[in-house]
Amino acid sequence: MAARRGLEDVTLRQVAAEAGVPARQLQYYFGTRDHLLLGALEILNADAERRAAERMADLGEEPSPRALVRAVLFELLPLDDERRETQxxxxxxxxxxxxxPAMATPVRDSPHALEELVASLLRHGQALGQVHADLDARAEAAFLxxxxxxxxPPVLLGQYTAQHATDLIDRQIDRVFPGT
Amino acid sequence: MAARRGLEDVTLRQVAAEAGVPARQLQYYFGTRDHLLLGALEILNADAERRAAERMADLGEEPSPRALVRAVLFELLPLDDERRETQxxxxxxxxxxxxxPAMATPVRDSPHALEELVASLLRHGQALGQVHADLDARAEAAFLxxxxxxxxPPVLLGQYTAQHATDLIDRQIDRVFPGT
Known part of the structure; x- marks a missing residue:
């Protein structure tokens, strides 16, 4: 909804209409419009994480660290309508x-979960001898x-094709996982 | 101005007031509000490029490809108020x-000037033996x-310090320029 109308147009009234509940009730749950927007973001992120987990499950029984890093990074590209909308x-x-800035406080202190996930996969790759032992997993994960x-942005704007973006990521993964 | 008030609040009237000319005259020059916004973007980008060129000039008489790549990438980080505002x-x-999307057409077809600039610097580094000959300069430049x-975004939101971001870039530059 926010993507269609612009976030700034989202009001308590519109959210209430879409949710099919009285605005007064929404206001009771969320308190302020800022809390409502942050609550909506949490719901959006939970949905995105659920779909990401489904795609990870499609990788099979025991996916390699390499396949998992690739899948995690591809979650950040608009490879389908859902990811595009979320982004x-x-x-x-x-x-x-x-x-x-006051509204950003909850996200500012959030842990860099995605970065730590990729770092842990790189460390797993190091343990398996698929990633150079001297690679700084955390720093490399952050840059990936x-x-x-x-x-x-360039994929969303049509400056790059999705294929070009995934090719660029695959080259970096080839570099980081030379032993696979 | 756009950063202070939000781009969507910029109207012909406000731009005219800030420029000290009658709105009618601005409208004559730019035709539509879209053209005005694109014109304002061109002026912003020309300013940013001029300041970037000044910082490049500060690198000395004959800066190395490595120093130039570093400086180009650092232009993309909010390392001072001007860059922060532009970003x-x-x-x-x-x-x-x-x-x-109609408004995006002029930018969609723009050449990837920054990427090609970094690629040409990497090729120069290859000619000097400072970058591995088998590196795909264009693909590496695009990912850098x-x-x-x-x-x-994480620096603008205060999730990363500027120092952390420049450290992460310096690690990648160390990798790409092993011979320096």
């Missing part, structure tokens, strides 16, 4: 957080995640 | 382009630029 909404929230994030 | 405005334009772009 556009995140971009709208980003602007809101920039212009309203940043690179995938940075490929999002 | 916030770009984020606002990004949302506008997503929600108004994407990584720097992807580090922008």
């Amino acid at each position: 556009i909404v995140h971009a709208a929230y980003f602007i809101r957080f920039l212009t309203d 995640v940043a690179g995938a994030q940075g490929l999002q | 916030i405005v770009h984020a606002a334009y990004f949302i506008r382009f997503l929600t108004d 630029v994407a990584g720097a772009q992807g580090l922008q």
